[in-house]
Each structure stands twice: as structure tokens, then as C-alpha cells.
Amino acid sequence: MDEKDLIIIDxxxxxxxxxxxxxxxxxxxxxTTIFNRIKKLKDNGIIxxxxxxxxxxxxxxxxxGIILIKASNTDQRQIVQKLLEHPSVENAAIMTGNTDIVIRIRVKSIDDLNKFILDYLRKIKGIQDSTTMISLEYYEKN
Incomplete structure (x- = not known):
């Protein structure tokens, strides 16, 4: 990849x-350059x-919100897969340190957040503890 590829991707x-x-x-x-480079980027799996x-x-x-999850002695990948099945969960990561799993969620209301935590999260086998934080402002890189 070179500067022209990066310009096209951007x-x-x-x-x-x-x-x-x-x-x-x-x-x-x-x-012609753009057409050929896009084809090459697709063929190479970049696009x-x-x-x-x-x-x-x-x-x-x-x-x-961000939810920090502490897991018991359970396969953390199974917990992540179960979490990702819920439409409110945008992404999940298995972490090092005191927190085993971090998820980012998005809901329409505090009531929806409450339902997610009480009716879904707390019923997943292997979750020992969780801490929920609501984002006041969120920024994403373009």
C-alpha cells in the first residue's frame, strides 16, 4: 500500500x-488508477x-455505556458470545487486569438499560460482578 491507496481508502x-x-x-x-487499485485492494482483502x-x-x-465484567472460572469467550447476541451490545473485549470483559452498549432509555442488566446480563452464567458506567459524551474516530 502506498499514499494513493490511502487516499482512495480515505x-x-x-x-x-x-x-x-x-x-x-x-x-x-x-x-483507471482508482479502478485498478480498488480491485487490488479487494483482491488482497484490504477492502x-x-x-x-x-x-x-x-x-x-x-x-x-460501558460495562466492566468480572467472570468466574468460566470460558470468557462463551460469555462474550452470549453478550454479543443481545442487540444493545455494540462490541466486547476480553481484557487483562481486574476486569475480564468490557462491553459497550447502546439503549434508548434508562428503563432499557435496567432491563438489559436485570433481565439479561445478570442471568448469564459465569458473570460474577459488573460495573456499569454511562457515557456523558462519546467520540469516535472517522
């Missing part, structure tokens, strides 16, 4: 629906698919 990250001609205008690279960028606040809710 343009596609901003708007994956752009045609090769429009990408050429936006990047000042020839259309895996195109996706849409939705307004997550409107679709899933604007209350975001």
Missing part, C-alpha cells in the same frame, strides 16, 4: 457509494465490503 471511508468517476474528481487520481453509516442514536438509542 475517500471511500467518507462515502463508499462514490463512483470511480466521482472518486477520480475528489482525489485528482485517474479513473472487504461496502457498508452504510446509520444514525445509531436514532435507530438504537442515544444512551451509551
Amino acid at each position: 475517500a471511500l471511508k467518507k462515502d463508499a457509494s462514490l463512483s470511480v468517476a466521482k472518486l477520480s474528481l475528489n482525489t485528482n487520481l485517474p479513473s 472487504k465490503n461496502y457498508t452504510i453509516n446509520i444514525d445509531k442514536d436514532r435507530v438504537f438509542g442515544n444512551i451509551q
Whole structure:
């Protein structure tokens, strides 16, 4: 990968629906260069698919939180898989240190958060303890 590939990837990250001609205008690279490089990036698995960028606040809710989870002597991967089945869980990570698993959630209301914790999280076998923190502001790198 070189600078031209990074320019193309950056343009596609901003708007994956752009045609090769429009990408050429936006990047000042020839259309044939863009076409060939996109094909090469796909063939090499760097570009895996195109996706849409939705307004997550409107679709899933604007209350975001982080939950720190302490697991008992259980397979943490099984706990993570169970957590990821819930639509409110955006992602999960198995960690080192005092916290075994960290999840990021998104809900529409405090009542939804309450239901998630009481009716779902606390019923997962192997979860020993959890600490829930609500995000006041959340920033994501483009």
C-alpha cells in the first residue's frame, strides 16, 4: 500500500457509494488508477465490503455505556458470545487486569438499560460482578 491507496481508502471511508468517476474528481487520481487499485485492494482483502453509516442514536438509542465484567472460572469467550447476541451490545473485549470483559452498549432509555442488566446480563452464567458506567459524551474516530 502506498499514499494513493490511502487516499482512495480515505475517500471511500467518507462515502463508499462514490463512483470511480466521482472518486477520480475528489482525489485528482485517474479513473483507471482508482479502478485498478480498488480491485487490488479487494483482491488482497484490504477492502472487504461496502457498508452504510446509520444514525445509531436514532435507530438504537442515544444512551451509551460501558460495562466492566468480572467472570468466574468460566470460558470468557462463551460469555462474550452470549453478550454479543443481545442487540444493545455494540462490541466486547476480553481484557487483562481486574476486569475480564468490557462491553459497550447502546439503549434508548434508562428503563432499557435496567432491563438489559436485570433481565439479561445478570442471568448469564459465569458473570460474577459488573460495573456499569454511562457515557456523558462519546467520540469516535472517522
